[in-house]
Amino acid sequence: MDRLANTVRPYAWGSTTLIPELLGTAPTGEPQAEMWMGAHPGAPSRVDRGAGEVPLSDVIAADPAAELGDAAVAKFGPRLPFLLKVLAAGAPLSLQVHPNLGQAQRGYAAEERAGVPLDAPHRNYKDANHKPELICALTTFEGLCGFRAPQESADLLAALDVDSLKPYVDLLRAHPEDAALREVLTAVLTADPRDMAATVTEAAAACARLGGDAYDAYASLAHHFPGDPGVIAAMLLNHVRLQPGEALFLGAGVPHAYLSGMGVEIMANSDNVLRCGLTPKHVDVPELLRVVRFEAADPGVLRPEASVTGEEVYETPIDEFRLSRFVRAQGAAPTNLSAPTPQIVLCTAGAVEIGGVPLTPGRSAFVPAGEKAELSGTGAAFRATVVA
Numbered sequence: 001m002d003r004l005a006n007t008v009r010p011y012a013w014g015s016t017t018l019i020p021e022l023l024g025t026a027p028t029g030e031p032q033a034e035m036w037m038g039a040h041p042g043a044p045s046r047v048d049r050g051a052g053e054v055p056l057s058d059v060i061a062a063d064p065a066a067e068l069g070d071a072a073v074a075k076f077g078p079r080l081p082f083l084l085k086v087l088a089a090g091a092p093l094s095l096q097v098h099p100n101l102g103q104a105q106r107g108y109a110a111e112e113r114a115g116v117p118l119d120a121p122h123r124n125y126k127d128a129n130h131k132p133e134l135i136c137a138l139t140t141f142e143g144l145c146g147f148r149a150p151q152e153s154a155d156l157l158a159a160l161d162v163d164s165l166k167p168y169v170d171l172l173r174a175h176p177e178d179a180a181l182r183e184v185l186t187a188v189l190t191a192d193p194r195d196m197a198a199t200v201t202e203a204a205a206a207c208a209r210l211g212g213d214a215y216d217a218y219a220s221l222a223h224h225f226p227g228d229p230g231v232i233a234a235m236l237l238n239h240v241r242l243q244p245g246e247a248l249f250l251g252a253g254v255p256h257a258y259l260s261g262m263g264v265e266i267m268a269n270s271d272n273v274l275r276c277g278l279t280p281k282h283v284d285v286p287e288l289l290r291v292v293r294f295e296a297a298d299p300g301v302l303r304p305e306a307s308v309t310g311e312e313v314y315e316t317p318i319d320e321f322r323l324s325r326f327v328r329a330q331g332a333a334p335t336n337l338s339a340p341t342p343q344i345v346l347c348t349a350g351a352v353e354i355g356g357v358p359l360t361p362g363r364s365a366f367v368p369a370g371e372k373a374e375l376s377g378t379g380a381a382f383r384a385t386v387v388a
Contacts, residue, residue, distance in 0.1 A: 001354065002059075002357075004045040004046070004047060004344070004363075005053060006036060010032060014031030014088055014091075016090060022088075023363075024360070024361065031090060033089070034086065034087050035085060035086040035362070037086075038083040038084055039060055039079060039269070044057040044058075045366070060080060064078035066368065067368045068369055069342065071388035072388040082268060082386065083268075084264070084266050084382075087263055088261075092220070092260075093258045094273070094275040095255065097253055098131040098253075098272055099130060099131070099291050100253065100291075104125060104130050104270070105128045107125035108126075108127060108128040109128070111123055121281070121282050123282075124273075127269075127270050129269060130268055130272070131271070132250065132252065133250050134248070134250070136265075136325070138261075138263050139244060140241065141242040141263050142241050143240050144234055144256055145237065145240050145256045146297045147181050147237060147255065147296040148238050150175075150181060150184075150296065151172070153184075156235055161206065162203050164198070165199065168184045168232075172184055181295075184236065189229055189276055189285045189288075190285065196229045197227030200222055200226070200227050200229065203222070204222030204226075218234060221259075229277055230276060230279075231277075231278070237256070240301065247301070247323075248299060248301065249302060249316045251317070252291075255276075255292055268318070274288040311335070312324055321384060321385075321386060322386060325382050326352075327380050328352065328379060328381070335376075337373040338370075339367075339369070339385060342366070343384065345359065345365050345381055348382060351377050352379050352381045355367065361379075
């Protein structure tokens with residue numbers, strides 16, 4: 001059992017207070033956006049097995065079978081298949097999609113052949129893996145997820161009464177779903193920047209005037225990113241507000257952006273992101289348009305399914321990760337978490353103990369495959385593992 005020392009990433013959109021409040025530490029005044037738990041080479045957790053702290057990635061590489069288990073190594077290779085995070089958004093994240101596995105493999109190979117450095121700001125594919133992900137709210141959490149039905153987007157845009165948006169309204173109402181979404185998103189993202197900036201300014205004023213849940217989020221986006229075409233593109237997406245304990249699963253090609261709040265996020269061990277707006281980072285509109293899935297769908301808010309052991313599981317269609325939650329009452333009997341797969345246990349409330357390692361909010365531990373482990377104490381804890 002290893003207590004994890006984790007890196008907090010200071011991305012500009014991060015909240016200055018949410019992660020410090022979780023950890024019980026004083027805010028530094030700087031944004032604290034993501035706390036990474038796992039073995040991703042960008043910021044691996046560190047463990048101490050008696051000779052000082054070493055990256056968890058090095059420990060796993062030294063003996064993958066012992067740390068991950070034979071089944072996980074056979075299925076996913078000799079690395080931890082998932083990355084667990086605490087994400088705290090004080091401002092909107094970029095409007096983005098993630099590639100599927102085949103797209104990631106081809107994109108990575110092409111950029112390798114082209115000699116694009118891995119750390120180049122304009123590089124799209126940092127690895128050859130896909131990046132399905134799940135976000136579970138710890139606070140009220142707002143985001144944009146997947147396309148609305150075109151008719152709903154047409155009604156929302158029409159109510160703004162902005163002349164330059166009327167051609168998009170007509171397209172959304174006149175074409176089949178996939179063609180309408182493709183034509184409008186392409187038109188918005190490839191429009192003349194000066195014309196689009198004027199459209200965004202006028203649309204933002206209308207959103208502020210109309211107000212309410214339907215428009216406040218877009219007025220806020222325009223405040224953070226004035227003139228950005230991503231503001232209009234965002235109006236094509238479902239606006240979602242999660243309550244603590246609720247979650248969203250995001251598969252390949254689903255456009256999304258997180259807006260505010262803190263959550264536990266888990267994903268396949270990848271850093272492949274294609275952006276089209278709401279960010280100062282690299283934007284690659286043609287590649288995003290090639291990868292995005294042009295289909296409207298309900299965002300599908302997930303609520304955990306409880307088992308007889310008290311484990312509440314967030315069901316997803318992929319095997320690289322499995323996230324579950326325990327909410328333990330005072331005096332509850334210990335729960336056996338022993339498993340033939342690797343695990344990370346994260347405390348988010350109260351005080352729990354896993355295999356003799358005490359955890360308070362924001363603290364986590366790595367449990368090697370096959371290690372005997374019992375969860376005890378009072379509070380809430382998330383368990384991340386794989387399906388192997």
